[in-house]
Each structure stands twice: as C-alpha cells, then as structure tokens.
Amino acid sequence: MGTEAVSARHLEAIWKPHVAVLPSPGLGHVTPLFELALRLVTHHGFRVSFLNITTEASAAQNQLLHSPRLPPDLHIVDLPPADVSTLVSPETTVVARLSIIAQQSLLCLEALLAELTPKPRALIIDLFCTQAFDACKRLSIPTFTFFTPSSHLLAFSLFLPRLDREVEGEFVDLPQPVEVPGCAPIRTQDLLDQVRNRKIDEYKWYLYHLSRLPMAAGILLNTWVDLEPVTLTALREHSFYRQIPTPPVYPVGPIIKEAGAERVAWLDRQPPESVLLVTLGSGGTLSGEQVIELAWGLELSQQRFIWVVRTPSDANACATFFSAGSDADDPKSYLPEGFEERIGERGLVVPSWCPQVEILGHASTGGFLSHCGWNSTLESVANGVPMIAWPLYAEQRMNATMLVEQVGMAVRAGESDGGVIGRKEIEKAVRVMLEGEEGKAVRRKAKELKQRATETLRNGGSSYESLVSLADLWKASCAE
Structure with missing residues (x-):
C-alpha cells in the first residue's frame, strides 16, 4: 500500500504542468524569480524546475535555494560550475561579470532541458540569461522573460536600441532629459550605470540582452497597474512599442519575499x-x-x-x-x-x-x-x-x-x-x-x-488575473 501511494504521488508530480525558471547570478535576481516559482507551485498547481547557476553563487543564495523546507513540487537543479577565471578579473563590472558567468554556465542548457521530464511547457528567464532563447528555440520551448526592475526601466530599455543608433556621444551629455515614448522623461543624471559609458563592456552586454527582449513569448513584470499606470499603458498601446513589436506584457507584482517567523x-x-x-x-x-x-x-x-x-x-x-x-x-x-x-x-x-x-x-x-x-x-x-x-x-x-x-x-x-x-x-x-x-x-x-x-494580488485583482492568464496558457499547452 505504501509503494502504491508513493507511485501515485510520483505520477501526479509527472502530470502536473511543468515549467522551468532560470535567474541570472546575484541575490537580487534570484530572489524574485524564486518567489515567482513558489507562487506557481503553491497558488497555481505547477511543478517547477528552478535552474540554479552555481558559479560564484553567494552564501545567501545557497542558503535560500537549499533550504530543507522547500515544497515538494519545487525542484532546485544546480548547473555545473563554469570556469570563468580567464574571462573575468577583479576589474570586471557587475553586469559584464554576471553576463559572462551566465553565458558560460548555459552552454549545457539545451542538454539539461532535454533531460527534464516531462518537457517544460515554458522557460522563464531574467534579463541577463537571453542566451537561453537559442537553446529553447531548438527545443520548441516558449521562453518568457521576468523583467524584475520597474516597467519604466523596461520602456527605456526597449527604446535604447533606437537611442544607440540615433545619438552620437554619451547619453549623459545630452542637453535635455531622455524622452522615453509615452513615459516620464529620464534625467541624464538618473540614467542607469550600464548606459553611462557606451565604450565599455558593461554597456555592450546590456544592449545585447535588451535588444533580444522582443524574442520572448511574453514579458512578466514585477509591478502592477496602480504603481505604474502611465508606463504600463504606454507599453501596451504606444505606437513605438507596438512596432518593435513588444511581446505581450503581464504585470504580476508585487512578488516579494514572504515574511518568515523571525522577530527582532x-x-x-x-x-x-x-x-x-x-x-x-x-x-x-x-x-x-x-x-x-x-x-x-x-x-x-x-x-x-x-x-x-x-x-x-x-x-x-x-x-x-x-x-x-x-x-x-x-x-x-x-x-x-x-x-x-x-x-x-x-x-x-x-x-x-x-x-x-x-x-x-x-x-x-x-x-x-x-x-x-x-x-x-x-x-x-x-x-x-x-x-x-x-x-x-x-x-x-x-x-x-x-x-x-x-x-x-x-x-x-x-x-x-x-x-x-x-x-x-x-x-x-x-x-x-x-x-x-x-x-x-x-x-x-x-x-x-x-x-x-x-488588492492586486487577491483573486480577481489585476496582477492575480494576469498570472492566471499565463498559467492557463501553459496548462492548455499540456493538452496539445
């Protein structure tokens, strides 16, 4: 009887809708994708394979992902460490470093995804793992991007390739704020570090990743309508983003770390x-x-x-x-x-x-x-x-x-x-x-x-329903 019960649970796990989640290195990237994975498991009945880039992983990252209290349908899959010793140095900037780590770590991604059972209905990545698009295309796995910063930064990022083509010199030297289509202008002194010097690898890596965003089957955003109403409307309706074309946008936030039992x-x-x-x-x-x-x-x-x-x-x-x-x-x-x-x-x-x-x-x-x-x-x-x-x-x-x-x-x-x-x-x-x-x-x-x-995360709230629409999309693909 015990064996039959174990077999039944095993079959149930296999036939649950299965997606994979892939964050880039760094606790600030790992945490929101991990919380999204938990939400898919506990609220929407998914089985999730969480692909963990182990190269240069911090102690906090290891502690978070290897807790003995993870739900049974959340599986941590550690990617083999990659040797990046000849590719990075102490002077390598953060985005360049994590992009190189991700690039080398994902050389095994296609083989790893092919071995997962059942085949994932989707792979959810963050911005700095866009090399995954190529492997997933060969495996016919739809790839979604979870853009973890603000929707305002997404709008600017989608606009950056045009800026790169049309503006000479440095963006920080522009005489006026950057006019992002349909959104609040961005003061040059507020521009993110990655675009303040166009000659360095940091900028080239950032431009590379965001220029591939239109390859996504959809973009999940860790925000909600009441927090960024103007920008979310622009991403969906402004002619500039429609012409790129921008993939469907799903505001599903705020997805944050759950409070534990600790007290001070x-x-x-x-x-x-x-x-x-x-x-x-x-x-x-x-x-x-x-x-x-x-x-x-x-x-x-x-x-x-x-x-x-x-x-x-x-x-x-x-x-x-x-x-x-x-x-x-x-x-x-x-x-x-x-x-x-x-x-x-x-x-x-x-x-x-x-x-x-x-x-x-x-x-x-x-x-x-x-x-x-x-x-x-x-x-x-x-x-x-x-x-x-x-x-x-x-x-x-x-x-x-x-x-x-x-x-x-x-x-x-x-x-x-x-x-x-x-x-x-x-x-x-x-x-x-x-x-x-x-x-x-x-x-x-x-x-x-x-x-x-x-309210937005409750049943019927805009973010809750946005994630439900995605979950239903992935579940429907299981029946095909």
Missing part, C-alpha cells in the same frame, strides 16, 4: 512607527567617509533606528553583489569611536544582514532608508513603509526619482553627485521622515499603496 525583540519594545530601518541591499556598500557621516547623521537625529552595517568600500558601491551573506563585519573597526555606547538603547547596529521583510512588516517600523533597488522598493510598498531614497548603482537613481516625484512615497536623503552626503542632510532627512509633516504625507501615500498592492 528590540523592535517589540519600541513605539509604533518610530523606527527607521537603514539598509542598502545585498550588494550595496558605502565609502569609509560616507559610513562616518551616516553614523553621525543617525546619532544627531535622536531618532530610533536599526542599521545594517557593512565593511566600507571606497572603490565600489556594489562590492558585495557576489558575496552577499558571507561577510563577517566588526562595526567597531569602522564606526565612529563610542558610537554604539552613545546611541544606547535608541539604536540597533546589525552586522551585514537582517530579516528585512519581517522588520518592514513590524508595527514599530516607520521608515526605510534604502538604496531603492526594485526588490526593496516593492517590499517597502507592500508593507506600507515610506522611504528615504539613497540610490547607489544600476537603475536606482531612476527608481528614487520615480518614488519621490511620481509615486510620492519617498523623500531624498540629499544629493551627493558622486560625493558624500553630509551628516546634517542625513539628520534632516531622518527627522523629516519620522517627525515632520512631509513624513506624514509620504506615510499616508505608502499605506494607500499597501492596500492597492494587497
């Missing part, structure tokens, strides 16, 4: 909405001078805070992109002397990492000083927590401007223009967030967006 006892002792969470993402790092100024700004503000600190790097604002979760910090070695003693019970200094979703969801949390990465932005929105925008790299300046000027749920920490934000500016921003009228206004907006984010 210190937070339980604080008044409601009184604490500022300060953390700059899994890859974000500050210079030594900026860490000192941030420490003094927090101390001078006299406000409560949790600060996730990380060893400073004067060379690179994303120094821990490939090593998230593996650094062991001693904050006393780089924070101002006596800092922790002076702040006492008012502040909590946490080395390297914190349970961000749990803290954002706690009643005592009243603000979030963030790098404005899209994953963190969505986590803040989903929990109704307003933000102090402190962008560091990639498209984060674009996100910060959108959150401050268009969405209205953030204030700026201050303009650094590549320099250091001073302690007085930081003190002012923290006080504004937790004490001032402007802080109350952005808090009201954040709570309004939280409600809309909750």
Whole structure:
C-alpha cells in the first residue's frame, strides 16, 4: 500500500504542468524569480524546475535555494560550475561579470532541458540569461522573460536600441532629459550605470540582452497597474512599442519575499512607527567617509533606528553583489569611536544582514532608508513603509526619482553627485521622515499603496488575473 501511494504521488508530480525558471547570478535576481516559482507551485498547481547557476553563487543564495523546507513540487537543479577565471578579473563590472558567468554556465542548457521530464511547457528567464532563447528555440520551448526592475526601466530599455543608433556621444551629455515614448522623461543624471559609458563592456552586454527582449513569448513584470499606470499603458498601446513589436506584457507584482517567523525583540519594545530601518541591499556598500557621516547623521537625529552595517568600500558601491551573506563585519573597526555606547538603547547596529521583510512588516517600523533597488522598493510598498531614497548603482537613481516625484512615497536623503552626503542632510532627512509633516504625507501615500498592492494580488485583482492568464496558457499547452 505504501509503494502504491508513493507511485501515485510520483505520477501526479509527472502530470502536473511543468515549467522551468532560470535567474541570472546575484541575490537580487534570484530572489524574485524564486518567489515567482513558489507562487506557481503553491497558488497555481505547477511543478517547477528552478535552474540554479552555481558559479560564484553567494552564501545567501545557497542558503535560500537549499533550504530543507522547500515544497515538494519545487525542484532546485544546480548547473555545473563554469570556469570563468580567464574571462573575468577583479576589474570586471557587475553586469559584464554576471553576463559572462551566465553565458558560460548555459552552454549545457539545451542538454539539461532535454533531460527534464516531462518537457517544460515554458522557460522563464531574467534579463541577463537571453542566451537561453537559442537553446529553447531548438527545443520548441516558449521562453518568457521576468523583467524584475520597474516597467519604466523596461520602456527605456526597449527604446535604447533606437537611442544607440540615433545619438552620437554619451547619453549623459545630452542637453535635455531622455524622452522615453509615452513615459516620464529620464534625467541624464538618473540614467542607469550600464548606459553611462557606451565604450565599455558593461554597456555592450546590456544592449545585447535588451535588444533580444522582443524574442520572448511574453514579458512578466514585477509591478502592477496602480504603481505604474502611465508606463504600463504606454507599453501596451504606444505606437513605438507596438512596432518593435513588444511581446505581450503581464504585470504580476508585487512578488516579494514572504515574511518568515523571525522577530527582532528590540523592535517589540519600541513605539509604533518610530523606527527607521537603514539598509542598502545585498550588494550595496558605502565609502569609509560616507559610513562616518551616516553614523553621525543617525546619532544627531535622536531618532530610533536599526542599521545594517557593512565593511566600507571606497572603490565600489556594489562590492558585495557576489558575496552577499558571507561577510563577517566588526562595526567597531569602522564606526565612529563610542558610537554604539552613545546611541544606547535608541539604536540597533546589525552586522551585514537582517530579516528585512519581517522588520518592514513590524508595527514599530516607520521608515526605510534604502538604496531603492526594485526588490526593496516593492517590499517597502507592500508593507506600507515610506522611504528615504539613497540610490547607489544600476537603475536606482531612476527608481528614487520615480518614488519621490511620481509615486510620492519617498523623500531624498540629499544629493551627493558622486560625493558624500553630509551628516546634517542625513539628520534632516531622518527627522523629516519620522517627525515632520512631509513624513506624514509620504506615510499616508505608502499605506494607500499597501492596500492597492494587497488588492492586486487577491483573486480577481489585476496582477492575480494576469498570472492566471499565463498559467492557463501553459496548462492548455499540456493538452496539445
């Protein structure tokens, strides 16, 4: 009887609709695709093969994907490590590095997909794994892109090949903001890092990947109608995107990391909405001078805070992109002397990492000083927590401007223009967030967006129905 039960479960797993999911390296890419895979398994009855690029995987990535508590229909498939030692160096920039890692790791993709049983009805990739289009075309597997940043960045990215053809010189030297068809213009100072120097490999790799986006059978977006209504309308209706042509667009967000059972006892002792969470993402790092100024700004503000600190790097604002979760910090070695003693019970200094979703969801949390990465932005929105925008790299300046000027749920920490934000500016921003009228206004907006984010993921909500339409498409292909 036991054997028959096992066989029945095995047959049920085989005949469930099967899709594969492939993120590029880096926790910021792995996490949203992993959460999408979980949603397909738990909410839509799929069996998912999650293809894990193991080359230079961080400790945090390995911990996330190899948890013993994964649902039985979510299978982690580790790709063999690739030797990239002769192709990258310490000077190789992040997008170039992860693109090279993905390119070498995916040399085995066609053979791996061919061995999966049953054959996947679709492969879902992120932006930096577009080499998969070629393998999937030969195997007749439809390939969908999960574009994990904002729809505004997608619109700009689809427009970039035309800019590349028509504009001479550097985009950052243009006299006016970049007019993205149907969308808000982008200030040249907000352009993402990958397009600020057209002569380097970083730009060439980015242009390569996004120029292949029209090859996708569809584009999933980690956003929803109420957050980016103008841009989503443009992507679907504007003549420019229709002529490319842009694949069907499916807003399915906010898809964020689920809150676990972790709690921070210190937070339980604080008044409601009184604490500022300060953390700059899994890859974000500050210079030594900026860490000192941030420490003094927090101390001078006299406000409560949790600060996730990380060893400073004067060379690179994303120094821990490939090593998230593996650094062991001693904050006393780089924070101002006596800092922790002076702040006492008012502040909590946490080395390297914190349970961000749990803290954002706690009643005592009243603000979030963030790098404005899209994953963190969505986590803040989903929990109704307003933000102090402190962008560091990639498209984060674009996100910060959108959150401050268009969405209205953030204030700026201050303009650094590549320099250091001073302690007085930081003190002012923290006080504004937790004490001032402007802080109350952005808090009201954040709570309004939280409600809309909750509604869009419910049965009948726009994002829920968008993912249902895709799930039905993949399920229908199983009967063919």
